[in-house]
Structure formats: C-alpha cells, structure tokens
Amino acid sequence: MEANHLMPVYNRYPVVLAQGTGAEVYDTQGRHYWDFLAGIGVNSLGYNHPAIQEALARSAPLIHTSNLFWTEEGIQLSNKMADITGGFLSLWVNSGTEANEAGIKLLRRYGKTVRKDAILSLSGGFHGRTMGSLSATFVPAYQDPFTPLVPEFFEVEAGNIGALRAAMEQYRPCGLMVESIQGEGGVVPLPPGYLSEAAQVAREFDCLLLVDEVQTGIGRTGQWFGFQHEDISPDIITVAKGLGAGVPIGAMLARDGVAQYFQPGDHGTTFGGNPLAARAGLAVLTWLEEEGLAHVRQMSQVLEGRLQHLAREYPDIVMGYRGRGLMWGIVVSAPAKDLVQMALDRGLILNAPKPNVIRLLPPLIVGEEGIAGFYDILSEVLEQWRHTAR
Numbered sequence: 001m002e003a004n005h006l007m008p009v010y011n012r013y014p015v016v017l018a019q020g021t022g023a024e025v026y027d028t029q030g031r032h033y034w035d036f037l038a039g040i041g042v043n044s045l046g047y048n049h050p051a052i053q054e055a056l057a058r059s060a061p062l063i064h065t066s067n068l069f070w071t072e073e074g075i076q077l078s079n080k081m082a083d084i085t086g087g088f089l090s091l092w093v094n095s096g097t098e099a100n101e102a103g104i105k106l107l108r109r110y111g112k113t114v115r116k117d118a119i120l121s122l123s124g125g126f127h128g129r130t131m132g133s134l135s136a137t138f139v140p141a142y143q144d145p146f147t148p149l150v151p152e153f154f155e156v157e158a159g160n161i162g163a164l165r166a167a168m169e170q171y172r173p174c175g176l177m178v179e180s181i182q183g184e185g186g187v188v189p190l191p192p193g194y195l196s197e198a199a200q201v202a203r204e205f206d207c208l209l210l211v212d213e214v215q216t217g218i219g220r221t222g223q224w225f226g227f228q229h230e231d232i233s234p235d236i237i238t239v240a241k242g243l244g245a246g247v248p249i250g251a252m253l254a255r256d257g258v259a260q261y262f263q264p265g266d267h268g269t270t271f272g273g274n275p276l277a278a279r280a281g282l283a284v285l286t287w288l289e290e291e292g293l294a295h296v297r298q299m300s301q302v303l304e305g306r307l308q309h310l311a312r313e314y315p316d317i318v319m320g321y322r323g324r325g326l327m328w329g330i331v332v333s334a335p336a337k338d339l340v341q342m343a344l345d346r347g348l349i350l351n352a353p354k355p356n357v358i359r360l361l362p363p364l365i366v367g368e369e370g371i372a373g374f375y376d377i378l379s380e381v382l383e384q385w386r387h388t389a390r
C-alpha cells in the first residue's frame with residue numbers, strides 16, 4: 001500500500017516500527033531492536049521519555065499560535081538558547097535544511113551591505129536538500145538532477161587551509177559554511193586545528209562563519225556544539241535534529257551584531273518555534289544541562305572502549321573508527337550496507353552513510369546495557385561475515 005501512495009524517494013527496510021522505550025524499539029511482529037541510529041540523530045532522549053511525554057501533554061491546550069504572537073514557551077526557549085550560546089539570537093524553524101536556508105539568507109543579507117555574494121562550503125559536506133542548502137552540498141548525485149542551482153556557491157577542499165585562503169582571495173565570499181564533523185559524509189572530523197584556522201582566515205576576509213551543527217549539535221559530541229572542541233566562536237550556528245527529540249524544530253542562531261542584518265519582513269516561517277516544539281526543545285536542553293552532557297561524555301568512553309575492542313578483534317574487517325561523544329563512524333573493509341542489514345536481522349539498527357562506513361548515532365540517553373547490546377550483535381555480525389567471506 002505504501003509503495004503505491006508514497007513518492008519513491010526512500011529505500012525503506014521491510015520493518016514497521018511500532019513502539020519503544022529508551023534505546024529499545026519493537027516492530028509490529030514484536031521483534032526487539034537496539035536503536036543505534038535514533039531516527040538519524042533525532043531521538044536524543046530515546047523513545048517515550050517522560051520529559052518529552054510531559055512536554056507534549058502540557059502543550060495540548062495551545063500547540064500552535066503563529067509568530068504574530070509571543071508565547072511563554074517560545075520566550076523561555078529563546079532565553080535558554082541565549083544562555084547556552086553566550087547571547088546568540090534565535091530564529092526558530094522546523095528542520096535542518098530550513099535552518100541552513102535561513103542562515104544562507106542571513107549571509108546574503110550581510111553580503112548586500114559589503115557587496116559580496118559568494119558562499120563557500122567544504123567538499124564532502126552535507127547541508128540539506130532544499131535549493132539553497134543543496135547548492136552548498138557538493139555531492140553530484142544530490143545536485144546534478146536539480147540544476148540550475150542557486151548561483152555563487154563554491155566548493156573548497158575540506159581540511160586544506162591553503163585552499164581556503166586561495167578561495168577567499170578568488171571569490172571574496174560573504175560566508176563560509178562548515179560542519180565540525182561531516183556526518184552524512186561518513187562521520188569525518190575536520191583535522192584538529194582546521195576549524196580555528198578557518199575561523200581566523202574567514203575573519204581576515206570579512207567573511208561570516210556559519211557552523212552547521214544540525215547533526216553534531218545539542219549534546220551529540222559531549223558539548224553543546226561540536227565546534228566547542230576547538231576554541232572558536234562562529235557568527236552563525238544552525239541546529240535541528242536532536243533539539244526536539246522527535247518534535248520537528250530547528251534554529252538558526254546568530255551572534256549579536258550579525259542577527260540584526262535581518263529586519264522585520266526579511267524571513268519567516270508559519271510553524272517555527274510554536275509552543276509544542278518549544279516545550280520539546282526546552283525539555284531536551286534542560287535534560288542536557290542537568291545530566292545529559294555529563295552522561296554523553298561518560299557513555300562516549302564506554303562506547304569508544306567497545307569500538308577499540310572490535311577493531312582489535314576484527315582487524316580484517318574493522319579498518320578504524322572515528323568520531324566523538326555519541327557520533328561514530330566505523331570504517332569497514334566489507335560492504336557497510338550488508339553489515340547493516342545483518343545487524344538489523346539480529347535486532348540492531350545502524351546505517352551506512354558511505355559504502356565503507358557504519359554510522360552510530362544512538363540516543364543520548366543510551367546506557368551501558370544498550371552499548372553492550374550493540375557490541376554483542378555487531379560482534380556476531382562481524383564473526384559471521386568473517387566465516388562466510390572466507
């Protein structure tokens with residue numbers, strides 16, 4: 001039925017998920033899964049978390065009001081975000097690509113004042129599927145079917161400061177867009193120090209720095225934002241995914257002095273930051289502040305220990321692993337999608353953003369039992385692969 005009525009843009013697994021708690025989810029056949037994908041980094045508090053259930057219940061009387069009115073939830077969320085970011089102003093949206101779209105518009109708005117149009121982004125990066133963020137995503141398979149794209153976007157080699165400086169000289173851009181760890185690109189961290197140097201080069205050229213924290217932000221790496229592992233302060237930050245723990249919400253956050261390039265009427269979105277989404281966002285930020293960030297750091301060590309072990313036990317298949325906090329990529333010599341399928345068959349949800357990379361994005365509430373469950377099933381898969389491949 002679904003195949004007849006839905007546009008065929010996704011290849012879905014033949015599994016119907018029905019209910020879950022924490023990092024565990026069940027399908028309609030009653031089969032149990034450890035969920036190490038968390039709705040692609042969205043279900044930060046896992047399934048059925050009491051704080052989110054309460055936020056949803058308390059939103060019931062209002063849900064939505066429009067941005068023509070103030071709401072207490074919206075005010076509280078914007079205040080909290082300002083505390084976390086050191087005074088950034090928020091613009092609430094509904095998804096990651098929309099957050100970037102808003103960021104691109106703010107870059108261009110700034111660009112108008114300094115007569116610059118160009119926007120740079122890094123090779124291997126991913127910023128979304130709408131026309132602006134797609135224009136900043138230099139993946140031919142995503143871009144080519146949709147040309148012409150938005151003009152004046154240029155690709156720069158990720159991790160290469162010389163290339164960045166040359167592009168700054170050539171294009172004189174108003175903005176540079178980067179992810180602190182390239183998630184869709186295969187969980188590829190930028191080389192240590194690159195982000196600080198890039199921020200400095202951007203400043204030299206009066207180019208604003210937009211850090212896309214849609215996947216890495218909101219506690220995923222053990223800090224509020226992935227860029228905080230380096231000592232930089234961006235002009236614009238975009239977030240979404242884990243912020244609402246499943247309720248669609250994103251934000252384009254800009255520092256004081258940059259946010260004001262937007263004036264009334266310059267941008268808008270009907271749903272952005274409605275009371276339902278704001279309450280969910282508040283619940284997530286409160287959990288992170290009170291216990292979540294510390295928990296992510298602790299679980300990160302446990303998970304990294306397990307990855308070390310897998311790399312030692314299966315050096316013929318596990319070529320390495322990389323990441324931070326609760327965002328990891330395991331580089332494998334076997335086809336990642338086959339291993340992911342084998343894991344699914346055994347009750348573990350993973351995914352493969354690249355043919356040789358398995359990605360782990362467990363819910364941030366994952367505990368030691370979940371990590372042990374992941375480890376046991378993936379070990380079984382690797383063991384099985386070793387035997388059948390030989």
Ligand SMILES: Cc1ncc(COP(=O)(O)O)c(C=O)c1O
Pocket residue numbers: 095096097098100126127128129179183184212213214215216240241
């Ligand atoms: C870094 C980054 N930016 C933007 C997006 C787009 O977010 P959304 O799918 O919510 O539009 C993603 C999604 O994977 C992402 O990882």
